[in-house]
Amino acid sequence: MAFISIYKEKYRNLSLKNKLTLSYICISMLPLISISICALYLLYNFCTQRAISDYEESLNQMADNLDYKIGLYNTSMDYLINNSNLAHALQDTHTNSWTRYTNYIHIIDPTLSAISNLNTDFQSITIYHDNSLLDCHRPGVMTMDYFEKPSCFEQILNYEKIWTVENGCPVFYSRLINTKLNAPLTIVRTAINESSVFDLYFDNLPEYRLVLSDKSGNVLWDDSSLQGSRIPENAASCTHLCRALQNVDWSLELYLPVSYIYVYISSLLRTIFIVILICLAIILPLSALYSKNIVNRLTYISKKMNEIEHGNLSVLIESPARDEIGQLASHFNTMTLSLNSTMEKLYQAEIERQKAENQALRAQINPHFLYNTLSMINWLSIKSGNMEISSLITTLSKFYRTALNHGNLESLLSDELLNVQSYIHLQLKMHSDSFSTLYQIPEECKSCIVPTFILQPIAENAIEHGIDTIRNLAGKILIEAKESENFLYLTISNNGTPFEEAAFYNALNQTEKSYGLKNVYARILALGEGCYMKLATPPSGYTTSIQIRLLVKRADPGTTL
Numbered sequence: 101m102a103f104i105s106i107y108k109e110k111y112r113n114l115s116l117k118n119k120l121t122l123s124y125i126c127i128s129m130l131p132l133i134s135i136s137i138c139a140l141y142l143l144y145n146f147c148t149q150r151a152i153s154d155y156e157e158s159l160n161q162m163a164d165n166l167d168y169k170i171g172l173y174n175t176s177m178d179y180l181i182n183n184s185n186l187a188h189a190l191q192d193t194h195t196n197s198w199t200r201y202t203n204y205i206h207i208i209d210p211t212l213s214a215i216s217n218l219n220t221d222f223q224s225i226t227i228y229h230d231n232s233l234l235d236c237h238r239p240g241v242m243t244m245d246y247f248e249k250p251s252c253f254e255q256i257l258n259y260e261k262i263w264t265v266e267n268g269c270p271v272f273y274s275r276l277i278n279t280k281l282n283a284p285l286t287i288v289r290t291a292i293n294e295s296s297v298f299d300l301y302f303d304n305l306p307e308y309r310l311v312l313s314d315k316s317g318n319v320l321w322d323d324s325s326l327q328g329s330r331i332p333e334n335a336a337s338c339t340h341l342c343r344a345l346q347n348v349d350w351s352l353e354l355y356l357p358v359s360y361i362y363v364y365i366s367s368l369l370r371t372i373f374i375v376i377l378i379c380l381a382i383i384l385p386l387s388a389l390y391s392k393n394i395v396n397r398l399t400y401i402s403k404k405m406n407e408i409e410h411g412n413l414s415v416l417i418e419s420p421a422r423d424e425i426g427q428l429a430s431h432f433n434t435m436t437l438s439l440n441s442t443m444e445k446l447y448q449a450e451i452e453r454q455k456a457e458n459q460a461l462r463a464q465i466n467p468h469f470l471y472n473t474l475s476m477i478n479w480l481s482i483k484s485g486n487m488e489i490s491s492l493i494t495t496l497s498k499f500y501r502t503a504l505n506h507g508n509l510e511s512l513l514s515d516e517l518l519n520v521q522s523y524i525h526l527q528l529k530m531h532s533d534s535f536s537t538l539y540q541i542p543e544e545c546k547s548c549i550v551p552t553f554i555l556q557p558i559a560e561n562a563i564e565h566g567i568d569t570i571r572n573l574a575g576k577i578l579i580e581a582k583e584s585e586n587f588l589y590l591t592i593s594n595n596g597t598p599f600e601e602a603a604f605y606n607a608l609n610q611t612e613k614s615y616g617l618k619n620v621y622a623r624i625l626a627l628g629e630g631c632y633m634k635l636a637t638p639p640s641g642y643t644t645s646i647q648i649r650l651l652v653k654r655a656d657p658g659t660t661l
Contacts, residue, residue: 118391120387120390120391120394120395121387121388121391124383124386124387124390124391125383125384125387128379128383128387129376129379129380129383132375132376132379133376136372136375136376139372140368140369140372143368152339152341152356155302155341155354155356156341158302159341159343159352159354160343162300162310162343162352163343163344163345163352166297166300166345166352167345167346167347167348169221169296169297170263170297170345170347170348171346171347172219173219173221173222173272173290173292174261174347176215176218176219176222177261177272177274177288177290179215180211180215180225180276180288181261181274181275181276181277181288182277183211183276184277184279185207185211186207186208186211186276187276187277187278187279187283187286188279189203189204189207189208190208190227190229190231190241190276190284190286191229191231191276191278191279191280191283191284191286192231208227208240208241209239209240212225212227212239212240220296221292221293221296221297222290222291222292222293223269223291223292223293224240224289224290224291225240225288225289225290226240226241226242226288226289226290226291227240227241227242227276227286227287227288227289228242228243228244228246228247228286228287228288228289229241229242229243229244229284229285229286229287230243230244230284230285231284231286244285244287247287247289250262250264250266250273252264252273256273256274256275256287257275257285258275259274259275259277260274261273261274262274263348263349263350264314264320265312265320265321266291268294268298268321269291269292269293269294270291270292270294270297270298271289271290271291271292272288272289272290272292273287273288273289274287274288275287275288276288298312298321298323300323300352301323307356307357308354308355308356308357309322309323309354309355310322310323310352310353310354310355311352311353311354311355312350312351312352312353313350313351313353314349314350314351315349315350315351320350338355338356338357339355339356339357340353340354340355340356341353341354341356342354495522495525495526508552509551509552510549510550510551510552511549511550511551511552511553512546512547512548512549512550512655513541513545513546513547513548513549513550513581513588513590514546514547516550516552516553516554516555517539517541517546517555517579519553519555519556520555520556520559520579521539523556523559523560524537524559524563524577527563531563531568534574534575535563535567535574535575535576535577536574536575536576536577537576537577537578537579538576538577538578538579539579540578540579540580540581541579541580541581542581542582542583544583545581545582545583545588547654547655548583548588548650548652548653548654548655549653549654549655550588550590550650551620551623551624551627551650553620554590554620554623554624554648555579555590555592556616557616557617557619557620558592558616558617558620558646558648559577559579559592560616561616561617561646562577562592562593562594562596562644562646563575563577563594565596565597565599566594566595566596566597566599566643566644567594567595567596568596569596569597570595570596570597573595575594575595575596576594576595576641576642577592577593577594578591578592578593578594578639578642579591579592579593580592580593583652586651586652587630587649587650587651587652588649588650588651588652589647589648589649590647590648590649590650591636591645591646591647591648592645592646593638593639593642593644593645593646594642594643594644595641595642595643596643596644597643597644598643598644599635599643599644599646601635604635604646608621620633620648621633624648624650627650627651628651630649630651631648631649631650631651632648632649633646633647633648633649634646634647635647
């Protein structure tokens with residue numbers, strides 16, 4: 101509070117020139133800075149999502165490529181472990197040496213050679229067995245004495261296909277099928293060339309970590325040998341992307357630093373900063389120039405007024421300008437001739453000034469200017485291909501056209517419906533289509549004449565104080581019209597928080613909040629006996645209904661209002 105008081109005191113004691121200069125700078129810079137911050141925030145989110153999408157797509161491509169390779173390896177291994185001839189040759193314990201030799205020559209060696217030739221990525225294929233009759237020195241065939249049991253050995257014994265990584269090299273384990281009861285144990289171990297499988301890296305990222313992990317979360321491989329700088333797996337400033345493989349219980353994970361997004365927005369930041377500096381360089385001298393011009397003219401008038409105060413009524417203020425300061429000079433010149441006449445003229449001039457300001461204010465909302473402006477924006481949107489923006493501009497134009505209605509106090513119900521439909525369409529865009537609207541309007545009712553702009557305030561109330569207050573339920577609005585006994589009934593219902601009767605009539609008596617409802621209520625009561633606006637019993641599925649009753653007044657065929 102003390103700081104604010106000191107600031108107010110200093111501002112109060114500033115010269116008018118400094119106050120004007122400060123005001124010009126604040127008024128000029130605040131919108132620029134606000135727009136820059138909003139644009140930066142939106143573009144930062146867009147760039148972040150775009151970058152994550154790009155890297156996620158690259159990660160998916162890597163995972164698909166790795167999945168494809170493992171699928172090919174699985175196909176080759178399926179042929180090997182389900183080969184009954186190979187299993188019989190390896191597990192036969194009753195043949196003589198010649199038969200075992202021919203099995204090597206015609207079955208075992210050709211099968212292993214064929215698979216190795218078809219899959220150049222295979223580094224080695226080794227079959228381990230506990231058949232004492234087999235030669236343990238044949239290439240690719242060794243006894244279980246040489247087999248180093250992995251941690252997944254029990255799963256291998258249950259005929260599960262196991263993929264793992266040993267010393268950076270992908271390895272496949274599986275048990276061959278038994279061709280007969282109590283057949284010797286036979287296990288296949290296939291090592292894949294690491295460079296053929298793990299050719300995974302990002303050329304355009306200076307910092308990242310690419311990890312291959314199993315379903316238990318154990319890291320099987322990462323690419324720390326490919327780049328110099330790495331990010332710890334548990335870093336809080338990392339974005340984590342993950343893709344599970346289909347042909348094996350592995351996941352490919354990518355860790356990205358949050359700072360990588362700065363690459364996308366660094367040029368944007370520089371551009372915004374340069375624009376702000378340029379604007380400051382233009383605004384500062386202009387503000388000082390405008391302030392000095394106004395203050396100099398006021399100082400000149402003040403000097404002349406001092407002469408008049410000392411009795412020199414013949415002094416005239418020279419001011420060729422016709423703005424407010426020029427008018428002030430003219431008024432003081434007249435005052436020197438006749439004080440009473442001057443006071444009267446000043447009074448009349450003040451009245452005329454207020455009228456002129458009122459007329460200027462009305463001219464600012466010229467509907468033709470509004471429509472032309474919206475049409476220009478719509479044309480630019482179509483030209484740039486922004487059809488969604490064009491649709492919104494067209495809807496907004498319909499809303500204002502039907503709301504203003506050329507100043508007419510009455511409209512066709514069809515035009516009122518077009519007005520409220522345009523408003524609800526715009527609200528749907530603002531609410532991300534989070535509610536639905538149902539219209540039950542008979543065709544014969546659309547030619548009825550109703551007061552202009554009576555449905556939109558009720559629809560606005562239904563959205564803001566009804567469906568906007570619910571969270572776990574889809575909002576819906578029902579707009580109905582019907583004729584009965586020379587009366588037209590218009591009803592707007594919603595399924596939001598119920599509008600209690602006491603709150604409804606309290607809203608009709610307020611001067612600020614719910615002013616639209618109060619305005620509609622007053623205009624309907626002015627239409628005469630039998631016309632009203634009240635809360636009605638809502639239909640099933642709705643919680644609040646506001647109903648309007650009007651005398652049926654129908655336009656002649658072909659008439660437009």
